Amino acid sequence: MLLMTPLDINGMRLANRLVLTAMVTRLSGEDGLVNDDIRERYLRFAKGEVGLIVVEAMAVHSAKSGPLLRLSEDRFVPGLRDLAKAVHDSSPSKIVPQIIHFLKVARSGWRQKITDLSRDDIRLIVAQYAEAAGRARECGFDGVELHMAHAYTQSSFLSRLNLRKDEYGGPLENRMRLMGETVLAVRARIGRDFPLGVRFDAEECVKGGYTVVESREMALRMAQLGVDYVSLSAGGKFEDAVHKPGEPLYPYTGYSGDRCMPSAQYPDGANLYMAEGVKRHLVERGFATPVVATGKIGTSALAEEVLQGGQADLIGMARALLADPDMPKKIREGRERAVVRCVYGNVCKNLDENFRKVTCFLWPKGRLQAPESADREPPRWPEGGAQLVAEPAHGRVTLRWRAASDNEEVYGYEVFRAEGEGTFAHLATSRGAMTSLIDASVVGGRAYRYRLVAFDLGGNRSVQSDVAACAVPMAVAMAP
């Protein structure tokens, strides 16, 4: 399996092709220092053996903000150095910080724009990226990733909505100027042999925004400038963000946020066509620069297909690894069946949007970190089985079942569904305490069969439950 083969990125040897892409945790304090919760969060990922951990965005400057890590001064180095060391001491995972510059946003809805920046401001941003990247190296990180995606300063320069009238705005070449200056300044500071990645939007997903037509050129320019990998995101912009009165405007709250973190309503790998377009362009121009594809890629099967098809070189996951940090390790051990699968319900995204600590809906209630257990004893159904029932009504099917029990704790139930005489496929997962689920994705005129497995904190699966069947009537049907 290509997914589990190593990849060398400018001397940084990743044990597998899985990348934890940077994800807001809201676990840090306002002081910008690494705290126990942050430390525990990333050590948990390291334990799961993901090839590369990209630590959540940390500021290159000292602008006020909510909870956010910082790399803007030397005093932030020791905590991050300890984190990097702890990861290296306990895991084959490599770890890089994502470094970010952002502009000011006010609770009134006002926000600073890139048109407000003077040339001196721009020069300072370049210097701040270089300084922070230098600190990343001092921290003992394996490389550094520049945040040039979503609603933030660098991305706003790359954007087709960049309205600057000077040599930093207008045509693509000008919009790429700050990116180029930043990459060169960072490289000059960190040296040739320190891995440097860039994460940016392959498509803006806002009115008038750019698409792969331009982002493939941006990726090419990055490759020409010696960037060691490009990591593709999409959307997450301010332009369509929904303002919540009394709160600062927050990206990811509009349609471009939907496209940034595609929910269950989106097909798997919804943004893969972007990675394909970028990767092909690089290959055609003779660049082997690794590309990280992201966007609802949640299984090793899809990940492997992407890699085999040459659409990307690395698979980025955030929500799927939040749901189960041990996924890489379980895949390596041939135990993918024990993976707790992300259901893409975006509870994590909503927590973030509401400025709350980011956890996974599937985790046992109240936990701040993903559970783990070395136990190998699976949950058991009660005497007489799960007694699963499936009741169709009002265009939905309600499932109910009897709770399983476990020597430790029932973590959740996986629901599988088959249509007619078809095969069962994973449909949804409920948290351990919940013994009912509404399937709102049924279609009238079809017969469905359901069954469950219960799983515990160790990922051990119960035997399959009995099967419940039902037929969903069509709201409107032709006369026979």
Place this chain on the structure above:
Amino acid sequence: MLLMTPLDINGMRLANRLVLTAMVTRLSGEDGLVNDDIRERYLRFAKGEVGLIVVEAMAVHSAKSGPLLRLSEDRFVPGLRDLAKAVHDSSPSKIVPQIIHFLKVARSGWRQKITDLSRDDIRLIVAQYAEAAGRARECGFDGVELHMAHAYTQSSFLSRLNLRKDEYGGPLENRMRLMGETVLAVRARIGRDFPLGVRFDAEECVKGGYTVVESREMALRMAQLGVDYVSLSAGGKFEDAVHKPGEPLYPYTGYSGDRCMPSAQYPDGANLYMAEGVKRHLVERGFATPVVATGKIGTSALAEEVLQGGQADLIGMARALLADPDMPKKIREGRERAVVRCVYGNVCKNLDENFRKVTCFLWPKGRLQAPESADREPPRWPEGGAQLVAEPAHGRVTLRWRAASDNEEVYGYEVFRAEGEGTFAHLATSRGAMTSLIDASVVGGRAYRYRLVAFDLGGNRSVQSDVAACAVPMAVAMAP
């Protein structure tokens, strides 16, 4: 070429696989009657031999609106009957009207919502569709297409943003109820042997909207209900429309409007993945219902690729046929080189958004219809040639040339570009009076070559101009 082979749709034999999808013209009056401009517009398309003409949306009800055709009363039949007859008398093209129901919008920004509709209102809508479809048959049209796309009533029921609390809202099955009732009522009125198509969104492209995950089920339901073809659009919603003070809220003005009519900034065939997803689902379920794919498909090469690849059965074009209604005929005659190519600059879209008559930017200034000529004499460059120059500055290349002359009228200039030693490809087209063009799509660090051909109203091409070459500097480059 599959594109030029006939297709039978419930007895309606299309001469080729090209469909003129319904497009606002704003040529009609407020009286809802066919006038000379409308007549001329569609006869022009008929002359070009497009397989199927879908006439712009006409209302099934008598709600107030700007210029809009109507099919809500018998008095609208004679004008439309004349139009259908005139098309049939002069062309192999088939012609169907698109029929629409829409809710009220006010200049204040207020708009009626589907949650405001009572059951009686809904029953009336179903009846109005059936009556209008019946009239379509009386008019002598070859079939009828139900508008269930974009921001209008039927689409708002299908939408995931449908907030009705009754059996017409909530889960997919309920949201498909009105569509089902409408299709059955229309079928009962028109009979089994009259072709019935539905146009709807394959993806809503707004926050929380549906994707192919649901639209493939909608298409399947339509097929099950005996719909004879499905025509796929995307976006065009009210939810992200930009309100222009003093004007009624107009869809297509937000991001979902961009995705509905992808501009030059989008890759060709930007929405094809949607058609592919829908078509595959139908085929897997045993339905051969023809699918019309749309969205920046502008050449026979791409169209043929889509058909050969089985992603769709018919190719819908609006802007490309507006630019040159004779495209189908020219392809049939092996003269595709004489096609005036759409540049996807969306001037037509902007005219519509500004409530002005819709014409093509490329047409000679002041014309209300696409030009034509039987002349076969090509334009000629002046003594000494075009003397094309290409000057790079500020991340753009400005092209200037000397005007060609023609015995009738120079229609425009096609600009071709090659990168480095590569081959020339069509880049842009300028209108006849314009002898300069700015290429804002260049990338620094590359050498470009340009050349032109002039073309006249008959589509005759001049000899190629001389070649102008230039190199565009990188804004920021690595030290050598």
